[in-house]
Amino acid sequence: MLNLTNIVDEGLSWLDGTGPHSDIVLSSRVRIARNIAGYHFQSGIGSYESLDIMKKVETTLSTRGYLKEGAFIELADIDDIERKLLLERHLISRELLGQFKNSGLIVTDGGKLSLMIGEEDHLRIQSLMSGFILDECWKKVENMERDLGEALDYAYHPRYGFLTACPTNTGTGIRASILIHLPGLVLTKEIGKVLRGISQIGLTFRGIYGEGSDVMGNYFQISNQTSLGKTEGELMDHLSKITNQVVEYETNAREILIRDARIQIEDKIWRAFGILKYARAITPEEGMNLMSAVRLGVNLGVIEGLTISTLNNILMFSQYGHLEWEAGRPLNKAERDVRRSARIRKLLANDEVL
């Protein structure tokens, strides 16, 4: 069993911002849902069954070298604040926040690959990486799925494909998504058209915190809506193609902005930087919007000396759960806003902005 304290370092690898197109696409994520044949689905599962799955998974991964480094966490062993931390790292889902009996999380491959046990489905394998790199994510997920499949018997229907608790996941059980930053399209008011287009071709967009979350800071998650009736390859190609298009639209929008409104854009960018650098209380919404402007500034070369990695770290560490985790206790809203601004100032101080 791996060391539990590792979790605080996990799920951060994408923050380095080294992936392809990471000036626009922050991260790529692929996850698949699998259930084990012969066991009840999660909604009706017994404790003995859960434990059995957990053990089998651990043994299988262990013998295949997955658990040499990383973390294996039983959700029951960690507290609310730590669970919130993992949620914000996209390592567990909202479902696992409340329902954690016989649930587990395995993080491996420098945080690029993880496995939720006992979420809505028995298994959720996920890969999360920096930049626009869906194919690499899929490779990692596929490898783990194959390795586990050698020891476990996945619930599969010859006509429908892999069976899942929620019908939208049935089929390949795959969900692929990219987290994309679109300030140019928002500022040029083209975003509505682009998002409508996305919705019409079987993709869906959400805010940065997934289903039901508001769009903040011009960050959008774009993902496939269903996985039934298509191969993994088809789904991934479709999302990649559309993402390429959106990246192109965004690039054009940025060029137009800097051509037609350079002063206004530079002013907006530098003001955002000034406020982030000096404010003493920042709400999540404001923080996201300011960071969006500053990220645009770095991408456009308006701000020099500030790294994407610092911005990604701010995005991560200024979150609710991360602030509470650092404080070691629950925080009220006013306390969070103050600590958020302090955290941001500290992270910005790492870079020498010219």
Place this chain on the structure above:
Amino acid sequence: MLNLTNIVDEGLSWLDGTGPHSDIVLSSRVRIARNIAGYHFQSGIGSYESLDIMKKVETTLSTRGYLKEGAFIELADIDDIERKLLLERHLISRELLGQFKNSGLIVTDGGKLSLMIGEEDHLRIQSLMSGFILDECWKKVENMERDLGEALDYAYHPRYGFLTACPTNTGTGIRASILIHLPGLVLTKEIGKVLRGISQIGLTFRGIYGEGSDVMGNYFQISNQTSLGKTEGELMDHLSKITNQVVEYETNAREILIRDARIQIEDKIWRAFGILKYARAITPEEGMNLMSAVRLGVNLGVIEGLTISTLNNILMFSQYGHLEWEAGRPLNKAERDVRRSARIRKLLANDEVL
């Protein structure tokens, strides 16, 4: 005759912020109006008369050592931009912007003492100094008035006192004013009450740019309204007493703010600093408001390492006329906003803020 190019260095001495109470009272100003007996008032004056007055004044001041250093400027010799510069230095009045034939300005005593010739009245002697220091200003004005009076015959009526073009100046011909910064009273919403009180006791308040100007950046000019029927001493005492009271109210308001709303105030202050330090376009109104918050921050010890002198310099050099003077040409509004922000950034870079 003194060197004309000197004017650009004149009228700046109060910017050092070394005067008493200069955390609240930026500057004190005393000016008196005098007309020379036997000459027409300005409204009906002939060229020969004007020239004659100008020469007599120059000779008198010269023999008394006033013109060893400083500037003697004939308004007709300088252009619109330079006149605007002098207006913003409070060295000439709006009247002299347009009507400058046979008008002159003498600046001496490190800019603390000046004399307008051919404004609304034949002579306007003025002293402008840092902080709350009306008595010193009055002394300087009184000395020059006496020295000039030894050679010139002031128009005087035994019942009304010194005669002036505008009846509100008749009597002592004195106007005393202080430029005071009252962000505490504005933020605690006490300012209305205080200003109403001031108006009821024969004083008047204006914006930083004098009669008819808007209040900006929480700066107020408080001055006596009339000078008839009172001695200089009484007028000065009255204004001093009220100023002392307002300073006390302001001090209390600041204490209440920092006690009851420290985080909000600190946040407001630091945000203002961040924007001033990084913005790329700043309007006059915004600039004044941001500087007001930063000045409060320096006064309260929230911002360390920034000097009042730097803030006073920003107040001075970010003005319309100063920006045009530096550019050497008229500027449109967008250009001014961009140059204003650049000037502010440059001045702030002189200090190392902790």
